[in-house]
Amino acid sequence: MDNQTPPTPPTPPTPPAGKNLEAFQALLEIEQKERTAKKREGYLKAYLWSIFLPPLGIYYFVKYMFFVGESDADRKAGIYSLVLTVVSFVVSGWLLAVFFTQLTASFNGQGGQMLQELITPANTKSLQQLYK
Helix, strand or coil: CCCCCCCCCEEEEEECCCCCCHHHHHHHHHHHHHHHHHHHHHHHHHHHHHHHHHHHHHEEEEEEEEHHHCHHHHHHHHHCCCCCCHHHHHHHHHHHHHHHHHHHHHHHHHHHHHHHHHHHHHHHHHHHHHHH
């Protein structure tokens, strides 16, 4: 068993003295903007997955609420992912119900009578004899 100390987190760089202070601050500002842009990109990906594959929205909810949730923006992204997931489930279920209603309505009009004849017990015996 090795008693190794855990790695220490990197310390932020110290600002240089003199003229380079403004350049250093500008670089820090650019780096901060890049980090927020990457976070927004991650949020957008979470929102899209929440809409198109709803179960993945639950993953992003858990991720942003419990594991990444450093800021209010992360928590909001998690909540938005959950809301989009629920809405997507509801819309998908509704569309599926409408689709099957239309599908069964078309069967009742033209092929429903034929299906009814095939299902009746008297006809099943004759079908079994035909298949023998």
